[in-house]
Amino acid sequence: MRPFGTPRRQIGLDDEPADIAAWMLELVDESPDRLAIVTIPPHRDDDDLDAMESRFISAYDIAKAERPNLSVKLLHALDLHNGQPRDRIAVAVHEHKWVAGQCVNGCPDTRKEG
Numbered sequence: 679m680r681p682f683g684t685p686r687r688q689i690g691l692d693d694e695p696a697d698i699a700a701w702m703l704e705l706v707d708e709s710p711d712r713l714a715i716v717t718i719p720p721h722r723d724d725d726d727l728d729a730m731e732s733r734f735i736s737a738y739d740i741a742k743a744e745r746p747n748l749s750v751k752l753l754h755a756l757d758l759h760n761g762q763p764r765d766r767i768a769v770a771v772h773e774h775k776w777v778a779g780q781c782v783n784g785c786p787d788t789r790k791e792g
C-alpha cells in the first residue's frame with residue numbers, strides 16, 4: 679500500500695464550515711485518486727483544537743450530504759521542524775467509488791455488496 683500522501687494544505691481557524699466543505703471537495707476532485715490530505719494548523723491549546731475539530735466535523739457533514747461516498751480518517755502526521763520531529767494532526771478526505779465491493783479510487787477499503 680502506498681503512503682497516504684503528504685500534508686499540503688491547511689484549514690484556518692476562522693474558516694466557515696461551508697467554505698471548508700467546498701474547499702475539501704475541490705481538493706478531492708483535483709486528486710486522481712480522490713484523496714486529499716488536510717493538515718490542522720498549529721493551535722495554541724486544547725480549546726483551539728476543540729473549536730477547529732467541531733468546525734471540521736460540521737464541514738464534513740456538509741460535504742458528505744453532497745457526496746455520500748465520502749470518508750474521512752484522522753492521521754497522525756509527523757513533521758520535521760528544525761530537524762526535530764513534531765506531531766501534527768492531518769485529516770485524509772477520500773471519495774470512494776465502489777465496483778463489486780472494491781474501491782476503484784485506489785484505497786484498500788472494501789464494502790459488502792448489499
Ligand SMILES: [Zn+2]
Nearest residue numbers: 774781783785
Ligand atoms: Zn476508496
